[in-house]
Amino acid sequence: MSVAIVKTKNPRDVRKAVELLGGMERFVAKGEKVIVKPNICAAMGSETGAVTDPLLVAEVAKMVAECGAEPIVVESPIYPIGSQRAFRKAGYADFEGRYGFELVDANAAEAIEVEIPRGLAIDHTIIPRVVLEADKLINVPVIKTHLQTMVSLGMKNLKGLVVGKQKHLIHLCGLDQGIVDLNTLIKSDLVIMDGIIGMEGSGGPTNGRAVEMDVVLAGDDVVEADCVGVRIMSGDPERVKHIQLACEQGLGATGELKFLGDSLESVATKRDLPKFPDLSRTLISGVALHALDAFREVSMRLFGGERVEKRVKLGDPVIDCEICDKCKLCLEACPVDAIEMEDFPAVRLDDCIRCFCCAEVCPKGAISKKL
Ligand code: SF4
Ligand code: SF4
Incomplete structure (x- = not known):
């Protein structure tokens, strides 16, 4: 090859x-x-x-x-x-x-x-x-x-x-x-x-x-x-x-x-690549990994397991209302209908599967991933 x-x-x-x-x-x-x-x-x-x-x-x-x-x-x-x-x-x-x-x-x-x-x-x-x-x-x-x-x-x-x-x-x-x-x-x-x-x-x-x-x-x-x-x-x-x-x-x-x-x-040139916290990798130092795990465990107990697990690993979609022009494309793009139109689009994070289809489709670049 x-x-x-x-x-x-x-x-x-x-x-x-x-x-x-x-x-x-x-x-x-x-x-x-x-x-x-x-x-x-x-x-x-x-x-x-x-x-x-x-x-x-x-x-x-x-x-x-x-x-x-x-x-x-x-x-x-x-x-x-x-x-x-x-x-x-x-x-x-x-x-x-x-x-x-x-x-x-x-x-x-x-x-x-x-x-x-x-x-x-x-x-x-x-x-x-x-x-x-x-x-x-x-x-x-x-x-x-x-x-x-x-x-x-x-x-x-x-x-x-x-x-x-x-x-x-x-x-x-x-x-x-x-x-x-x-x-x-x-x-x-x-x-x-x-x-x-x-x-x-x-x-x-x-x-x-x-x-x-x-x-x-x-x-x-x-x-x-x-x-x-x-x-x-x-x-x-x-x-x-x-x-x-x-x-x-x-x-x-x-x-x-x-x-x-x-x-x-x-x-080859150094490019800005999206960052993903990978909890299983040894690149994170032992101490940092320990602290992260402890944070996750406490958060999961306080706020509910699945939500925190998703959040720690994948981040949340965040909509910048200053940029959004209310075109509603993100509502159509969401595969689980987790976005509602209020004054501006709002994501129901409990339903969100963190697929970021909304961010992909947003013509204004108003949706980003918050880790
Ligand atoms: S796709 Fe972007 S600009 Fe359109 S409503 Fe959603 S957040 Fe706003
Ligand atoms: S990340 Fe995916 S599931 Fe969550 S609001 Fe955006 S399109 Fe919907």
């Missing part, structure tokens, strides 16, 4: 990365239908670091077409953001007219319920038929942070193939394992990461800070590519739960990872 790294500011240099891996013909054959899955999670432009640059996606589709295969770009944004609005704002409105390649709104396409035979958190989901019947899938995420899963890279990007509100099931059943489950159902034959403008900070995947990472990465194994994506942000892949779970469950390829092109060191 290999990962090619190209240091660049030009989205069209994606071609160099794929050529380093052996060329597109290594991955697709004449006559095949090939899904190209960008990240168009929100109604935001690629300059924000939230979505994949349409120029890069078009170049990938061109390479697929040059092999005599048929590229089909497919996406379903974060629920309840409207697909057409997201496509328009992200620069994909005239994608078909400009480049001649099909762009499918996964929320409007024919979709079918499928079992996930190896699923441990979710055993079924709903996916567009065109994805299930395609021959290959090219996964084209952005390199960015995520307030709940630390990073959103290739594995996480497949969640955008789950139709509309069906995404809620993954949050209700366990996001990290759900991401792994989806990746057991749908294989990424090639992963291409757009890191020309990525995102850092605990506001990711939509409200973090855009950063020029100046890199495009291509890999033939999604787990390994994700590990390299994390290392480009100077993070530790072992601290990313869905990557850890994928490795434990034998999802990634085995064998030595071969780097091609520019060196990892030449593109």
